[in-house]
Amino acid sequence: MTLASSRTAGRSCRLLRARGAFSHHLPSMHAASPPLSRQISMDAQNLTARLKSSGLLRSQALIGGKWIDAYDGKTIKVHNPATGEVITEVPCMGSKETNDAISSSYDAFYSWSKRTAAERSRHLRKWYDLLIAHREELGQLITLEQGKPLTEAMGEVTYGANFIEFFSEEAKRVYGDIIPSPLADRRLLVLKQPVGVVGAITPWNFPLAMITRKVGPALACGCTVIIKPSEFTPLTALAAAELALQAGIPPGAVNVVMGNASDIGDALLASPQVRKITFTGSTAVGKKLMAGASATVKKISLELGGNAPCIVFDDADIDVAVKGALGAKFRNSGQTCVCANRIIVQEGIYEKFADAFSKAVQNLKVGDGFSEGVAQGPLINEAALHKVESFVQDALSKGAKVLLGGKRHSLGRTFYEPTVLSDVKSEMLISREEVFGPVAPLLRFKTEEEAIRMANDTNAGLAAYIFTNNVQRSWRVTEALEYGLVGVNEGLISTEVAPFGGIKQSGLGREGSKYGIDEYLELKYMCLGNMTGN
Ligand code: NAP
Numbered sequence: 429m430t431l432a433s434s435r436t437a438g439r440s441c442r443l444l445r446a447r448g449a450f451s452h453h454l455p456s457m458h459a460a461s462p463p464l465s466r467q468i469s470m471d472a473q474n475l476t477a478r479l480k481s482s483g484l485l486r487s488q489a490l491i492g493g494k495w496i497d498a499y500d501g502k503t504i505k506v507h508n509p510a511t512g513e514v515i516t517e518v519p520c521m522g523s524k525e526t527n528d529a530i531s532s533s534y535d536a537f538y539s540w541s542k543r544t545a546a547e548r549s550r551h552l553r554k555w556y557d558l559l560i561a562h563r564e565e566l567g568q569l570i571t572l573e574q575g576k577p578l579t580e581a582m583g584e585v586t587y588g589a590n591f592i593e594f595f596s597e598e599a600k601r602v603y604g605d606i607i608p609s610p611l612a613d614r615r616l617l618v619l620k621q622p623v624g625v626v627g628a629i630t631p632w633n634f635p636l637a638m639i640t641r642k643v644g645p646a647l648a649c650g651c652t653v654i655i656k657p658s659e660f661t662p663l664t665a666l667a668a669a670e671l672a673l674q675a676g677i678p679p680g681a682v683n684v685v686m687g688n689a690s691d692i693g694d695a696l697l698a699s700p701q702v703r704k705i706t707f708t709g710s711t712a713v714g715k716k717l718m719a720g721a722s723a724t725v726k727k728i729s730l731e732l733g734g735n736a737p738c739i740v741f742d743d744a745d746i747d748v749a750v751k752g753a754l755g756a757k758f759r760n761s762g763q764t765c766v767c768a769n770r771i772i773v774q775e776g777i778y779e780k781f782a783d784a785f786s787k788a789v790q791n792l793k794v795g796d797g798f799s800e801g802v803a804q805g806p807l808i809n810e811a812a813l814h815k816v817e818s819f820v821q822d823a824l825s826k827g828a829k830v831l832l833g834g835k836r837h838s839l840g841r842t843f844y845e846p847t848v849l850s851d852v853k854s855e856m857l858i859s860r861e862e863v864f865g866p867v868a869p870l871l872r873f874k875t876e877e878e879a880i881r882m883a884n885d886t887n888a889g890l891a892a893y894i895f896t897n898n899v900q901r902s903w904r905v906t907e908a909l910e911y912g913l914v915g916v917n918e919g920l921i922s923t924e925v926a927p928f929g930g931i932k933q934s935g936l937g938r939e940g941s942k943y944g945i946d947e948y949l950e951l952k953y954m955c956l957g958n959m960t961g962n
Contacts, residue, residue, distance in 0.1 A: 492532030493679020521687035536680030541650035552596030588637035595644035622650035624703035627696035635664035729937030734890030738768035756919030816865035889932035
């Protein structure tokens with residue numbers, strides 16, 4: 429059972445509230461920690477107070493431009509994954525609130541879609557400016573609720589905001605077509621129109637960017653949105669929504685609901701007023717949503733899990749390969765869908781690469797994301813830590829060897845040592861599924877054909893990386909890889925100007941770039957007849 433499926437089974441607000449029990453044993457672990465962690469928690473309290481006074485720490489949901497609590501008053505606790513402390517509580521909502529959000533979004537669609545592209549563009553631009561103006565506070569919020577190092581979190585704010593800027597520009601470029609008519613008295617046209625109300629369900633690993641790359645194109649072409657952020661990271665979503673209101677995006681055009689994921693998801697799926705579901709998250713939940721969307725035949729985009737191969741050929745520049753693999757594997761402590769999940773190294777360079785790579789990994793400082801120089805934050809929760817431990821255990825029991833790390837970090841809680849495993853084989857669990865943690869498994873290959881076969885031997889097809897100095901090989905292998913994104917001699921390739929998305933069971937559709945807006949548009953064919961008369 430995957431982490432996602434185990435997490436989603438039978439959840440309810442009551443269960444979510446019981447997460448307090450999880451946090452109760454944390455203070456004792458905390459008390460056992462050295463003074464540094466007390467210092468961090470004091471700083472976190474100051475930070476929380478500062479964010480509250482800035483108006484960016486919201487703890488209510490947004491429906492129809494109003495900040496509201498759950499109708500039955502239930503809440504979910506939001507934790508700091510580095511310390512386990514409760515940052516705040518947010519409403520635990522369900523179908524009633526979601527249906528109201530759908531109604532408000534439906535009403536707003538009528539007026540928002542009628543505005544000119546230039547007007548929508550200006551509002552999005554203003555939103556972008558506000559996101560950048562509040563880059564530091566948003567970065568702090570991301571580190572607080574998600575755990576990634578502050579510099580990485582600020583990088584996410586820039587990356588996330590860039591989607592809003594890019595689509596503020598694309599808003600003005602939604603062109604239709606005129607088709608040469610086969611009949612002299614007819615004129616044939618294609619209009620592009622917004623699909624309507626969109627349900628956007630997003631994960632915790634990029635609390636801002638996974639939202640902006642959906643909401644940016646949706647709003648740009650005239651759609652309105654109901655965002656359902658992860659229960660683990662709702663605060664960044666709420667702060668972004670607050671800034672959207674400040675940017676003059678009208679009430680109802682952007683709503684945020686959170687709480688019982690399956691109740692909210694089911695309400696979005698059941699409503700005929702919701703015309704599109706856009707989802708980023710696990711493949712298991714994506715499949716459920718795809719099946720559910722069939723009842724009302726909604727448009728659907730899915731950004732699902734990956735199992736990225738990173739192939740290092742004998743002819744690679746070893747420094748470039750080490751740097752690239754390090755970035756591709758250890759960003760966000762290994763918790764991204766495009767993280768290198770299998771580092772497949774040719775036999776002639778294997779030992780040298782393993783040695784240089786392990787040395788580089790050893791230099792990664794682990795700690796609270798707010799501490800100076802930290803490159804590896806905590807995992808999102810204890811379930812994630814247990815998953816990493818079980819994958820490593822499985823690999824070791826089947827013959828893999830630990831080159832570095834291989835266990836929980838001495839900081840305790842959700843910290844895991846940056847780990848390198850050698851002698852990993854394709855049949856081990858760690859090669860079959862996303863480990864979603866700071867563990868780099870090294871596999872060995874002999875020939876190019878074998879590397880391609882190993883790389884494609886998975887149901888996932890999101891990102892792949894190759895390191896080679898042979899330009900013909902880079903083309904040949906890129907064309908043979910069954911993946912939506914390929915990085916050649918580069919480990920960090922995501923940008924708002926290029927299409928992002930997977931094939932096979934990694935998803936449907938693309939986000940970002942000029943193609944990203946098509947996911948939120950319908951084509952309408954218009955035929956003007958009898959055009960030859962006076
Ligand atoms: P997840 O468990 O699938 O959750 C994603 C979102 O779906 C969350 O908001 C979650 O809500 C919600 N959800 C869960 N069950 C639902 C249901 N029955 N109906 C409607 N919504 C439901 O995934 P995750 O653990 O948060 O995220 C990690 C996964 O996302 C990894 O597999 C990763 O590869 C993938 N990912 C893919 C991309 C990409 O672009 N391809 C990018 C980032 C991440 P709650 O959290 O409130 O339960």
